[in-house]
Amino acid sequence: MGLRLKFNVVLIVCYLLGLGVSVFPFYYISRQEVVEQLQSQINVLRAQALAIRKYTSEEIQPLLADFSTIQFLPQTVPSFSAQTAFRNFREHYPEFFYKEAALNPTNPADLAEPWEQELIEKLRAAPDLEKDVSFRQTDAGTYYTVTYPLTIRSESCLACHSTPDKAPASMVALYGPKGGFGWKLGETIGAQIFSVPMSVAEGRIWRNLALFVGTASAIFLLLLLLLNVLLNRYVISPVLRMAKAAEAVSMGDASVPEFEYPGADEIASLSRSFNRMRRSLDSAMKMLEK
Ligand code: HEC
Known part of the structure; x- marks a missing residue:
């Protein structure tokens, strides 16, 4: 999942x-x-x-x-x-x-x-x-x-x-x-x-209830949509790009460009660490090749 x-x-x-x-x-x-x-x-x-x-x-x-x-x-x-x-x-x-x-x-x-x-x-x-x-x-x-x-x-x-x-x-x-x-x-x-x-009164109760559920659901769906957009933009998409790059590097493809995610959050820090690790790996490989 x-x-x-x-x-x-x-x-x-x-x-x-x-x-x-x-x-x-x-x-x-x-x-x-x-x-x-x-x-x-x-x-x-x-x-x-x-x-x-x-x-x-x-x-x-x-x-x-x-x-x-x-x-x-x-x-x-x-x-x-x-x-x-x-x-x-x-x-x-x-x-x-x-x-x-x-x-x-x-x-x-x-x-x-x-x-x-x-x-x-x-x-x-x-x-x-x-x-x-x-x-x-x-x-x-x-x-x-x-x-x-x-x-x-x-x-x-x-x-x-x-x-x-x-x-x-x-x-x-x-x-x-x-x-x-x-x-x-x-x-x-x-x-x-x-x-x-009670019929008129009951109608009023159901109308109030529908209004309550409708408003709460509209707010929830809006928040869910926003959360999905943010999750995609700030977590899923950069992690997928890093995973793709890691996969290519692990298969020996050194031509993949470095991916630096801008900012000061955890994903940005991960992308910097990842690039550093990759550079260390490159130089280790080069030392081995000599
Ligand atoms: C002058 C006579 C008279 C007096 C005094 C009187 N009533 Fe009546 N009452 C009647 C009559 C005649 C009816 C029927 C009225 C109708 O056609 O609806 C009646 C009807 C009622 C009814 C409706 C049920 C029924 O019997 O048809 C209630 C309850 C009632 N009276 C209570 C009281 C109370 C309590 C008092 C004292 C505060 C009182 N009455 C004093 C003559 C009287």
């Missing part, structure tokens, strides 16, 4: 090993960053949902309380307004998902689906859990899903969610006496579920 091949093989193997080792942390950090971005989007969405809930209970509910005894207005219910506002929001960003899912909901549309039930049960089993984060696989791809518990913290909720006879008659007339009752103080009755698709 020639010097050039040896150098190239060793460097390429080292580069591939280095790349292999660094690609994993790079992917991991990239993914972490993307997930943090998704989480901050969800934080904004949640703050918005909570703000709408608060606006409804502090501004709308008191305003229409009297009217609600005659005809129940879902528009005065925080959960209704938060979810309706989110549906409008989805006209602009259909990929986002938000639901206030409950195990025993007032509005059947809020009934938790099996995967949502699992998340709610998880939160019910661990009352101290502030939120649950999961990556949900669906036919449409992976979804980053964050679930926050909906726990009954205020007595005021029980005015409508304890038993049908305590709830406003107009509400029972509209929703029926079956769902949304029997909730207890301190109980986690459902969850706010936010989902965003």
Whole structure:
């Protein structure tokens, strides 16, 4: 194996090993960053949902309380307004998902689906859990899903969610006496579920990774090319010339011109030593011939 091949093989193997080792942390950090971005989007969405809930209970509910005894207005219910506002929001960003899912909901549309039930049960089993984060696989791809518990913290909720006879008659007339009752103080009755698709984020991770590998490889190939040119110019080509001259001299051809490699590096010093040795050999031969 020639010097050039040896150098190239060793460097390429080292580069591939280095790349292999660094690609994993790079992917991991990239993914972490993307997930943090998704989480901050969800934080904004949640703050918005909570703000709408608060606006409804502090501004709308008191305003229409009297009217609600005659005809129940879902528009005065925080959960209704938060979810309706989110549906409008989805006209602009259909990929986002938000639901206030409950195990025993007032509005059947809020009934938790099996995967949502699992998340709610998880939160019910661990009352101290502030939120649950999961990556949900669906036919449409992976979804980053964050679930926050909906726990009954205020007595005021029980005015409508304890038993049908305590709830406003107009509400029972509209929703029926079956769902949304029997909730207890301190109980986690459902969850706010936010989902965003990972596809866009994953695309970004792969783009970053391709950019990283591409840039590193371009720099490496450039350095490899430069190294080959330098190796050829300063080592291989002068050594080959000296080897050729040594071969001719050893075969008795004294007509080969001396090859002096200019400079102060090791090859130049070798070429000078070689010429000196050759001159000594010439004069020794001449002395023998006499
Ligand atoms: C004035 C009666 C009333 C009060 C008070 C009330 N709710 Fe509701 N709640 C409803 C109605 C009606 C719905 C169904 C709204 C809809 O159609 O989406 C509902 C829906 C919900 C839902 C969505 C799941 C479901 O049952 O459909 C949650 C969660 C919820 N309420 C939690 C609370 C909490 C927590 C409080 C206390 C802070 C509270 N509610 C106070 C009437 C009330």
